Amino acid sequence: MQMLTGFGIVIIVFLLSKNIGLYTVYVVLKELLSPLVIIIIIIFQDDIRRALIHFGKNPFFSSMRKIKDIRVTDEVLKASYSMAEKRVGAIIVIERETGLKNYLEEGVRLDAKVTHELLVSIFLPYGPMHDGAVVIQGDQIVAAGCFLPSTTQTNLPKQYGARHRAALGLSEQTDALIIVVSEETSDVSLVVEAKIYKGLDQKEMSEKLLRLLERENKV
Numbered sequence: 001m002q003m004l005t006g007f008g009i010v011i012i013v014f015l016l017s018k019n020i021g022l023y024t025v026y027v028v029l030k031e032l033l034s035p036l037v038i039i040i041i042i043i044f045q046d047d048i049r050r051a052l053i054h055f056g057k058n059p060f061f062s063s064m065r066k067i068k069d070i071r072v073t074d075e076v077l078k079a080s081y082s083m084a085e086k087r088v089g090a091i092i093v094i095e096r097e098t099g100l101k102n103y104l105e106e107g108v109r110l111d112a113k114v115t116h117e118l119l120v121s122i123f124l125p126y127g128p129m130h131d132g133a134v135v136i137q138g139d140q141i142v143a144a145g146c147f148l149p150s151t152t153q154t155n156l157p158k159q160y161g162a163r164h165r166a167a168l169g170l171s172e173q174t175d176a177l178i179i180v181v182s183e184e185t186s187d188v189s190l191v192v193e194a195k196i197y198k199g200l201d202q203k204e205m206s207e208k209l210l211r212l213l214e215r216e217n218k219v
Contacts, residue, residue, distance in 0.1 A: 013025070013029065017029065068138065068139045069210060069213045069214075070210065071114075071139065072094070072114050072136065072138075072139050073206055073209045073210060073213075074206070075114045075115055075116045075119070076092055076094070076114065076116075076119065076136070076179060076209075077179075077188075077202050077205055077206055077209075078116040078202075079092075079116035079117075079119035079120050080092065080119075080179050080181050080188050080205075081188055081202050082116065082120060083119075083120060083123060083181045084181050084182075084186045084187065084188050085186065087183045087184075087186055088120070088123055088124065088125065088181065088183060089123065089130075089163060089181055089182060089183035089184075090119070090122075090123040090130075090134075090163075090179070090180070090181040091132075091133040091134070091148070091163045091166060091167055091178065091179070091180050091181075092119065092133070092134045092136065092178070092179040093133050093134065093135045093136065093146070093148075093170065093176050093177070093178050093179075094136045094176060094177040094178070094179075094209075094213075095135065095136065095137045095176055096174075096175045096176060096177065096212075096213070097175050098173075098174035098175045098176065100135055100137075100174065100176060103133075103135065103146050103147070103148060103170070104135060104142060104143045104146060106145075106146065106147055107129075107132060107133075107135065107143035107144055107145045107146035107147075108128075108129055108143060108144050108145045109142065109143050110141050110142065110143055110144055111140055111141075111142055112140065112141045113139065113140065113141070114136055114139055114140065114141055118141065119134060119141070122134055122141075122144045123181075128145070129144040129145035131145070132144060132145035132146045132147055133145075133146045133147070133148050133166065133170075133178075134146070147166075148166035148167070148169055148170045149166070149169040149170060149173065150162075150165045150166055150169045151165050151166075151168035151169040151172060151194075152169070152172070153168060156168075159182075159184070159185060160196075161182070161184065163180050163181075163182070164180055164182070164189065164191070164196065167180045167189075167191035167196075168191055168194060168196065170191075171191050171192055171193060171194050171195075172194045175192075175193070176192070177190065177191075177192050177209060177212060177213075178190070178191040178192065179191075179205075187199075188200070188202075188205065190205060190208060190209070192212065
């Protein structure tokens with residue numbers, strides 16, 4: 001809305017500038033507004049993509065997506081709570097609307113089916129990829145050992161370590177769902193939209209994840 005308001009103001013100034021004799025302003029704005037369609041596509045590309053996805057949806061594909069979501073969340077949470085019991089740290093990212101391509105480049109490409117066995121094996125201590133994050137797209141583990149941006153927040157509690165800070169950092173820049181398993185406290189947390197949800201058991205976590213994924217499907 002702020003961008004649209006800004007565009008509206010610029011267009012009004014453009015229309016008025018010629019009538020009130022501000023020819024320099026008129027010429028400058030005319031040059032800027034010439035590629036207006038391209039500018040709008042670039043600025044609103046994510047919104048346009050979401051709109052196209054929404055129009056392309058039908059009940060059959062929505063049902064198939066829901067089945068995949070349930071399977072993926074079951075596997076992710078089975079692995080997460082299993083690792084929590086063994087005090088194995090982990091960070092698992094589930095992509096939603098915002099693409100995560102930039103964060104995959106430094107990771108190890110896997111393109112493997114999501115299973116709890118594979119997730120646990122990735123985060124085993126001393127493994128080559130255990131320090132980074134796993135990124136899931138759809139029902140595939142696309143990469144592991146990915147590095148995420150740290151949060152800019154400075155007033156976080158001391159119990160939040162590098163994984164929580166990385167999860168917060170990513171959630172500040174994208175709409176991803178991030179599961180964090182703490183090796184220090186054995187807690188499993190959900191980080192989304194710059195918020196950390198703690199103290200959820202496996203069933204509660206599953207319900208919350210599925211609600212968030214279902215909300216995305218309705219957008």
